[in-house]
Amino acid sequence: DVKVTQSSRYLVKRTGEKVFLECVQDMDHENMFWYRQDPGLGLRLIYFSYDVKMKEKGDIPEGYSVSREKKERFSLILESASTNQTSMYLCASSFGPQGLHFGNGTRLTVT
Amino acid sequence: AQSVTQPDIHITVSEGASLELRCNYSYGATPYLFWYVQSPGQGLQLLLKYFSGDTLVQGIKGFEAEFKRSQSSFNLRKPSVHWSDAAEYFCAASTGGFKTIFGAGTRLFVKA
Numbered sequence: 686d687v688k689v690t691q692s693s694r695y696l697v698k699r700t701g702e703k704v705f706l707e708c709v710q711d712m713d714h715e716n717m718f719w720y721r722q723d724p725g726l727g728l729r730l731i732y733f734s735y736d737v738k739m740k741e742k743g744d745i746p747e748g749y750s751v752s753r754e755k756k757e758r759f760s761l762i763l764e765s766a767s768t769n770q771t772s773m774y775l776c777a778s779s780f781g782p783q784g785l786h787f788g789n790g791t792r793l794t795v796t
Numbered sequence: 797a798q799s800v801t802q803p804d805i806h807i808t809v810s811e812g813a814s815l816e817l818r819c820n821y822s823y824g825a826t827p828y829l830f831w832y833v834q835s836p837g838q839g840l841q842l843l844l845k846y847f848s849g850d851t852l853v854q855g856i857k858g859f860e861a862e863f864k865r866s867q868s869s870f871n872l873r874k875p876s877v878h879w880s881d882a883a884e885y886f887c888a889a890s891t892g893g894f895k896t897i898f899g900a901g902t903r904l905f906v907k908a
Contacts, residue, residue: 689839716894718894727898727899727900727901728840728886728898730895730896733894735894741894743895775839775840777839777840781892782828782847782890782892782893783845784830784842784845785830785832785840785842785896786842787832787839787840787841788839789837789838789839790837790838790839792837
């Protein structure tokens with residue numbers, strides 16, 4: 686079974702802090718994704734990566750950056766956290782078009 | 797524009813009753829279709845997927861879905877619902893690239 690592990694289930698950060706969300710997958714998938722999930726807005730794609738050091742903007746990249754130095758690890762970075770980035774963040778990986786495998790999510794609160 | 801629509805925001809069924817969750821898509825060509833389930837506080841889990849071929853697809857946890865091209869639908873079904881099936885269900889579509897479009901979700905409540 687594919688395992689996607691997000692390093693934190695809950696995070697509380699202050700406005701202006703730099704925040705790192707880490708995600709690791711164990712199935713050698715080339716594709717990795719970061720989504721945020723908000724009530725009433727559904728899942729929105731922030732960034733994705735199709736290979737090491739490669740990244741593409743999703744639908745809502747503003748205020749975020751990503752890093753993929755190793756195939757199994759995909760990090761989401763909030764350069765200067767703001768209260769409107771309070772959300773559930775979901776990491777996912779995939780092999781081609783075979784469907785997404787999600788981690789359990791990180792619920793981030795920015796105060 | 798490409799879209800995935802789940803007409804029901806929430807559905808309540810009795811334990812042991814059958815279930816059907818509706819999903820319609822709007823794409824230029826038939827996309828790859830998926831159903832995911834999300835339990836409270838968890839990530840999404842892939843239930844099943846349709847790429848081509850047999851229009852009735854079997855998935856995990858006893859779920860199945862039927863693709864109907866003429867109706868642009870991909871409805872999820874289960875013959876007998878268990879209390880543990882209470883969750884939110886998402887229909888999704890992709891053209892095989894990196895963008896997956898998700899429906900807004902249907903929350904399933906199961907009553908004893």
